[in-house]
Amino acid sequence: MTRTMTFDDDVLKALGKQESIELLHLMVLIRQFEQTAYLRYLQGEIPGTLHQCQGQEAVAVGVCSVLESTDWITSTHRPHGHALAKGMDPAAAMAEIYGRETGCLGGRGGSMHLGDPDIGMLPSVAIVGGGVTLAPGLAFAMQTQGSSSVVACFFGDGAVNEGAFHEGVNFAAVKKLPVIFVCENNSYGASTPFHETTLNTDIASRGAAYGIPSESVDGMNVLAVRTAAERAVARARDGGGPTLLECRTYRYVGHSRGDARGYRSKDEEAQWEERDPIEQWKTVLLDSGLVAADEVDETIKSAKAVVKEALKGAQNAPKAAVHTALEPTAIFAAPGGHEGEPAGPLEEDPSTHEDDRRLSIAEALREGIQEEMLRDSSVVLLGEDVGVPGGFGGAFGIYLGLSEEFGRARVVDTPISEKAIMGVAIGGAIAGLRTLPDLQYADFIFESMDEIVNEAAKLRYMSGGRISIPTVLRSPVGASQRGAQHAQCPESFFLHVPGLKVLCISDPFTAKGGIKAALRDPDPVLVFEHKLLYGAAKRQEAGSIDSRAYVPPDEYEIPVGQARIRRRGKDVTVVATFTELYDALSVADDLANDGISVEVIDPVWLAPFPWETIFESVGRTGRLVVAHEAHRTGGWGAEVAARVSERLHGRLKAPVLRLGSADVPMPFAPWLEAAVLPSRDQLTETIRHSANWTDHITLS
Amino acid sequence: MEEILMPKLGQTTDEGYIEAWHVSEGDEVEMGQPLFIVETDKAQTDVESVADGVVRKIVVPAGETVPAGTVIAYVGEVDEEVPE
Ligand SMILES: Cc1ncc(C[n+]2csc(CCOP(=O)(O)OP(=O)(O)O)c2C)c(N)n1
Numbered sequence: 038m039t040r041t042m043t044f045d046d047d048v049l050k051a052l053g054k055q056e057s058i059e060l061l062h063l064m065v066l067i068r069q070f071e072q073t074a075y076l077r078y079l080q081g082e083i084p085g086t087l088h089q090c091q092g093q094e095a096v097a098v099g100v101c102s103v104l105e106s107t108d109w110i111t112s113t114h115r116p117h118g119h120a121l122a123k124g125m126d127p128a129a130a131m132a133e134i135y136g137r138e139t140g141c142l143g144g145r146g147g148s149m150h151l152g153d154p155d156i157g158m159l160p161s162v163a164i165v166g167g168g169v170t171l172a173p174g175l176a177f178a179m180q181t182q183g184s185s186s187v188v189a190c191f192f193g194d195g196a197v198n199e200g201a202f203h204e205g206v207n208f209a210a211v212k213k214l215p216v217i218f219v220c221e222n223n224s225y226g227a228s229t230p231f232h233e234t235t236l237n238t239d240i241a242s243r244g245a246a247y248g249i250p251s252e253s254v255d256g257m258n259v260l261a262v263r264t265a266a267e268r269a270v271a272r273a274r275d276g277g278g279p280t281l282l283e284c285r286t287y288r289y290v291g292h293s294r295g296d297a298r299g300y301r302s303k304d305e306e307a308q309w310e311e312r313d314p315i316e317q318w319k320t321v322l323l324d325s326g327l328v329a330a331d332e333v334d335e336t337i338k339s340a341k342a343v344v345k346e347a348l349k350g351a352q353n354a355p356k357a358a359v360h361t362a363l364e365p366t367a368i369f370a371a372p373g374g375h376e377g378e379p380a381g382p383l384e385e386d387p388s389t390h391e392d393d394r395r396l397s398i399a400e401a402l403r404e405g406i407q408e409e410m411l412r413d414s415s416v417v418l419l420g421e422d423v424g425v426p427g428g429f430g431g432a433f434g435i436y437l438g439l440s441e442e443f444g445r446a447r448v449v450d451t452p453i454s455e456k457a458i459m460g461v462a463i464g465g466a467i468a469g470l471r472t473l474p475d476l477q478y479a480d481f482i483f484e485s486m487d488e489i490v491n492e493a494a495k496l497r498y499m500s501g502g503r504i505s506i507p508t509v510l511r512s513p514v515g516a517s518q519r520g521a522q523h524a525q526c527p528e529s530f531f532l533h534v535p536g537l538k539v540l541c542i543s544d545p546f547t548a549k550g551g552i553k554a555a556l557r558d559p560d561p562v563l564v565f566e567h568k569l570l571y572g573a574a575k576r577q578e579a580g581s582i583d584s585r586a587y588v589p590p591d592e593y594e595i596p597v598g599q600a601r602i603r604r605r606g607k608d609v610t611v612v613a614t615f616t617e618l619y620d621a622l623s624v625a626d627d628l629a630n631d632g633i634s635v636e637v638i639d640p641v642w643l644a645p646f647p648w649e650t651i652f653e654s655v656g657r658t659g660r661l662v663v664a665h666e667a668h669r670t671g672g673w674g675a676e677v678a679a680r681v682s683e684r685l686h687g688r689l690k691a692p693v694l695r696l697g698s699a700d701v702p703m704p705f706a707p708w709l710e711a712a713v714l715p716s717r718d719q720l721t722e723t724i725r726h727s728a729n730w731t732d733h734i735t736l737s
Numbered sequence: 738m739e740e741i742l743m744p745k746l747g748q749t750t751d752e753g754y755i756e757a758w759h760v761s762e763g764d765e766v767e768m769g770q771p772l773f774i775v776e777t778d779k780a781q782t783d784v785e786s787v788a789d790g791v792v793r794k795i796v797v798p799a800g801e802t803v804p805a806g807t808v809i810a811y812v813g814e815v816d817e818e819v820p821e
């Protein structure tokens with residue numbers, strides 16, 4: 038063995054005997070845990086795959102040794118070492134990778150997602166770089182709550198070439214968030230050498246790009262890691278912001294099980310193994326005289342005994358019960374949709390002197406948000422251009438005045454970093470805030486798709502139902518003469534993602550009651566609003582529809598999952614949102630003159646979808662038309678058509694008909710745009726077809 | 738007592754040929770110590786002991802091919818009873 042480790046006698050003395058032994062104990066524990074899991078995996082006892090960290094123990098142990106139990110860590114697809122170093126019970130960790138009931142996540146997470154909120158460890162994120170936008174969120178909550186806790190964010194060398202790294206580190210830097218970014222540089226991302234993936238292999242140097250301190254550390258030297266982490270943690274606790282630590286280390290084993298390591302030489306492996314972190318630390322302790330040989334032996338023996346027990350526990354524990362996979366509360370903290378009566382048509386102005394209560398959607402949203410921010414100091418709004426003095430107050434002026442009222446610590450202007458905005462919103466929500474992230478146009482939601490789909494929607498489930506994520510994403514949809522990238526209605530995408538709630542706001546009453554319900558809900562809610570319906574004083578778009586309506590000054594909510602029947606009718610049910618809803622209401626007036634009685638339903642919540650309301654209505658009318666601006670193919674109307682057909686097949690007097698935008702990107706020129714959008718005439722014709730259905734009608 | 742099983746060594750193979758034993762009955766072994774060499778149509782690998790202990794019984798001798806999951810040997814304490 039080569040001892041590359043240098044150590045300062047004073048540092049070692051200051052560390053003390055107890056702590057020195059503890060470092061050894063944890064490194065041996067991790068090594069033994071990994072070796073045991075490896076052998077048991079080969080024997081077919083463990084399902085799936087394993088990503089292991091033999092050789093990298095000093096990084097996890099060095100960093101976590103300077104963290105408190107109230108500090109948090111985020112980890113990766115290779116999390117076993119981090120979990121054990123942060124204090125996870127080895128029995129709970131082993132049981133989890135065996136898929137057992139006693140696992141830290143009840144078998145819903147597994148090897149790649151080890152975590153436990155009670156020890157300050159987020160379920161590990163197996164999306165490379167994924168944790169780098171979440172960690173600043175946890176830290177943002179700590180900063181907002183005035184605590185002195187910090188977050189250590191572990192990731193590999195591979196992650197530094199992800200966009201998430203750039204957005205997450207920059208966000209943490211500019212907000213001076215208490216994060217220690219710990220890069221475990223083991224020279225490979227799976228089989229690819231790091232130097233083949235970038236011209237700047239000096240990861241520590243990247244700190245300069247964000248104006249933060251950084252260090253490169255010998256990751257095989259537990260004391261060096263610990264000392265560097267100590268400096269970084271102290272800086273973070275003091276409000277000095279994040280640090281980037283690059284720890285140079287090596288995984289002795291393959292990337293995952295079944296990797297024969299053909300991409301690296303035996304020679305290279307031997308050189309690193311010569312610098313084994315456990316052997317080096319043992320030698321340091323013995324040579325310094327701090328710890329006696331029999332104490333070292335005893336430490337190793339006891340660590341191995343702990344793993345032996347953990348293994349036995351996992352082997353004997355019952356398998357996670359099958360019903361736990363499907364439990365509604367595993368997915369949502371508040372799973373129940375509203376099963377009761379749907380809301381009726383909008384109220385007329387109750388009296389003339391309340392005329393000032395005719396609000397636009399923009400005003401109603403602002404009122405709802407303002408009331409919730411006043412009521413609950415944990416509500417924090419974040420986005421681009423939301424609070425800058427003299428700025429926009431959000432892209433559509435929804436937030437004008439809020440930063441003056443609540444301060445810029447609760448109306449937080451962000452870099453143009455949609456992944457970071459969403460990651461911070463999610464992390465912040467997990468750590469105790471109610472976050473209200475804003476994206477200027479719904480088209481930009483694709484920038485943060487990973488955070489929404491892989492993190493917001495899944496972390497509760499992966500955590501075994503132990504965390505909840507109260508975050509409300511607002512974003513405007515709809516074509517408004519801006520071409521293909523400022524026009525989309527992406528709400529249908531999210532119906533395909535279990536773990537998200539989806540709210541579509543089409544009128545001012547729903548705006549206030551809906552946003553309040555969303556902000557009080559414990560689960561992630563995506564809120565979509567249509568640009569042409571806002572009625573914002575500041576921005577009148579061509580083609581805007583005046584949607585002003587009476588909004589009560591009182592407290593009220595549109596419960597999650599409650600639809601609104603906007604007009605009663607008996608011949609055809611029309612389910613529509615946004616501008617199509619207004620078309621449907623006015624077409625219904627026209628058709629009434631022709632003797633066709635149309636019932637118009639605004640589903641309001643696309644997830645959970647108000648199925649009972651739709652089934653009840655179509656059960657009466659026997660006819661259904663679904664109209665939305667979202668593209669027809671794969672739009673949410675397709676799901677409605679399928680479900681209604683399944684449920685009401687024998688009672689339908691006509692096939693379910695759908696109207697949506699043509700399946701082409703949205704063009705700019707108003708006359709071209711109109712050719713792609715569903716038109717009022719098409720809607721009229723579609724409803725007529727439904728009402729007068731004969732098999733001679735052929736649809737396009 | 739630990740059962741040492743014939744591992745499933747590839748996506749395409751469900752059996753393995755025991756080429757040679759590194760240890761004999763009665764030998765003391767450590768966790769991770771190679772016990773025998775197994776050969777499939779694709780590769781040749783050592784199968785390692787899952788625990789510290791003594792090789793109490795070799796069930797399948799060298800030169801035989803058996804399906805994955807077959808018990809090949811038992812490793813345990815000196816005084817543990819060996820299953821039939
Ligand atoms: C976004 C994403 N891309 C690709 C993968 C597949 N993948 C899993 S781990 C890995 C290599 C990661 O390398 P690194 O970040 O250096 O971590 P290490 O495995 O070396 O610990 C890859 C490509 C993934 N999980 N997520």
Ligand SMILES: [Mg+2]
Nearest residue numbers: 193194225226
């Ligand atoms: Mg790597």
